[in-house]
Amino acid sequence: RSQKTKGGVKSEAAARKAMNKMIIEIEANGYNETCKEIFSDDIIRWFAHSKKRVKEATSSDREYWINKHLIRENPFAQKPLSKITTYDIDSFYNLKLDEGLSTSYIRKMHQMLNKAFTKAVIWKLIPENPVLGAEPPSVKSEEMKIWSFEEIQRFLQVCEGERSKLIFTTALYTGMRKGEILGLTWDDVDFEKKLIYVTKSLSFTQKSGYFLSSVKTASSKRQIPISDDVVQMLREHKEEQKNWKERLGDEYQDQNLVFCTELGKPQDPHNLLRVMYRLIKEAGVMRIRFHDIRHIHASILLSNNVDVVKVSKRLGHSTPRITLQYYAHLLPNVQDQVAEIFEDVLKKNLVNKM
Numbered sequence: 001r002s003q004k005t006k007g008g009v010k011s012e013a014a015a016r017k018a019m020n021k022m023i024i025e026i027e028a029n030g031y032n033e034t035c036k037e038i039f040s041d042d043i044i045r046w047f048a049h050s051k052k053r054v055k056e057a058t059s060s061d062r063e064y065w066i067n068k069h070l071i072r073e074n075p076f077a078q079k080p081l082s083k084i085t086t087y088d089i090d091s092f093y094n095l096k097l098d099e100g101l102s103t104s105y106i107r108k109m110h111q112m113l114n115k116a117f118t119k120a121v122i123w124k125l126i127p128e129n130p131v132l133g134a135e136p137p138s139v140k141s142e143e144m145k146i147w148s149f150e151e152i153q154r155f156l157q158v159c160e161g162e163r164s165k166l167i168f169t170t171a172l173y174t175g176m177r178k179g180e181i182l183g184l185t186w187d188d189v190d191f192e193k194k195l196i197y198v199t200k201s202l203s204f205t206q207k208s209g210y211f212l213s214s215v216k217t218a219s220s221k222r223q224i225p226i227s228d229d230v231v232q233m234l235r236e237h238k239e240e241q242k243n244w245k246e247r248l249g250d251e252y253q254d255q256n257l258v259f260c261t262e263l264g265k266p267q268d269p270h271n272l273l274r275v276m277y278r279l280i281k282e283a284g285v286m287r288i289r290f291h292d293i294r295h296i297h298a299s300i301l302l303s304n305n306v307d308v309v310k311v312s313k314r315l316g317h318s319t320p321r322i323t324l325q326y327y328a329h330l331l332p333n334v335q336d337q338v339a340e341i342f343e344d345v346l347k348k349n350l351v352n353k354m
Contacts, residue, residue, distance in 0.1 A: 035125050039084060040077045042125065043070055046116040055213055060205035065109055069096065082126050089113065089134040103137040110136035144326070145292050146299050151285040158283040164275050166237050167259050167267075168293065173230050175297035175315050178290045179203065180220075182267050183212050184258040186238065194231050196224045198316065202266055210266040220316040234258070295326075302327050 043066055051059040071077050075095070076088045096106050110131070117129040147155065152172070159165035170181055179201035188197045199221055203213040215221050226234075237258070244262055245252045253264040260267055273290060280287050294315070301311050312323040 035082060037081050037125065038078050039074075039081055040071045042081050042120060043116055046119055049119070050115065055203070055216075056205055056208060056211075057203040057213060060207065062112060065112065069109060070113075073099075081120060084130055086130045086133040089131055093134065093136055097137060102140075104139045107136045107139055110134070144295050145286060145288045146296050147285060147288065151283075152296070154283040155279065155285050158279050162275065162279065163262075164272060166233055167272065168276070169233065170230065170259075171290065171293040172297060174224050174226060175294045176224065177201070177294065177316075178269060178272070180215065180316075182257075182259055182269060182272075185212075185256045186258055187256065189234060189258065191231055191235060194226050194228070196226055198222050198224060202269070204269075210268075215316075217316075217318060219313075219318040222313060222316050224314055298323070298327055 047062060047066055051062070054062075074092060076084050076092065079088070093106055093110070096109070097103075114129065114131040117126070117131045120126050121129050156165070156169070156172075159168055167181060170176065171178070174181075174196060176184075176196075176198065180198050183200040183202040184196070184198075185200065188199060189195075190197070198215060200212045201215050201220075202210060204210050241260075245254060245264075248263065251263060255264055255266070257264065257266060276290060277287065298311055298315060301314075302308065308320050308323055308327075311327075312320040315323065317323050
């Protein structure tokens with residue numbers, strides 16, 4: 001029979017009050033008071049349970065975070081699960097901030113900890129989730145860097161003769177993410193309808209290496225209309241790729257990828273970035289991330305009065321609200337015309353009714 005005691009009470013009335021509180025907690029939660037499991041054991045068990053319910057790339061990321069940050073470099077890793085407090089969680093976040101981890105990285109760990117502790121409550125190991133009251137740092141959004149039209153032209157000019165030119169051009173003309181572009185296969189390209197179907201993304205895990213996975217959200221799965229110039233560039237690229245296959249024969253590992261190495265293997269994103277930064281230096285333009293090419297695409301559309309809903313669908317955002325959150329400052333400023341527009345409409349309708 002398991003017994004629970006509490007000391008430090010000064011009177012019988014206080015003791016009865018403490019006892020009644022413990023009884024209520026036990027009856028309400030029904031958790032296992034005898035559980036002595038430490039955090040590191042519990043997080044490993046939770047990972048084994050959760051990894052069967054997420055994509056392989058997500059599971060791989062979680063495994064790394066757990067081993068490095070939540071076990072090896074965590075002050076409460078060996079602490080009993082039931083003794084971990086919200087203060088422990090907040091202190092952990094502050095520690096990771098001091099180590100130089102990004103706010104978005106810490107928030108991802110916060111989400112994972114919350115899932116793990118929520119499951120521990122459901123499994124009756126602890127009475128409550130200490131993560132619920134914790135305060136992870138707010139995500140600091142990186143400054144959006146956008147090239148001018150002159151910088152775009154200079155960059156594309158130095159790309160001439162580079163095998164990766166069409167990758168950068170596709171990113172600029174479609175706003176697709178890097179993983180979506182590198183995961184593109186020829187059956188995703190409809191030359192007749194002038195459409196690209198975004199259905200896959202290039203992912204990586206230590207165990208499997210590079211592989212194609214489905215896009216993460218329903219909104220990311222989309223159709224992107226492309227221009228005649230992009231259609232023509234892709235047709236020429238396909239013909240060139242056909243020549244690679246004929247020249248290499250059995251050495252060519254055909255995975256039907258649009259953008260790949262000369263041997264047909266997936267393009268390494270890290271190598272692509274090295275090429276991009278070299279070309280940026282040669283062009284003498286502002287250094288930006290690959291993802292900023294997506295921002296350039298969106299900014300050009302929005303600043304030229306393309307409807308935000310259409311831009312949102314093209315980018316694969318779940319709602320136009322997300323698009324506005326990033327790009328509202330790029331929308332044409334019509335505030336100065338609002339008063340005149342209202343007055344003109346009102347006068348027109350009043351005159352028509354008189």
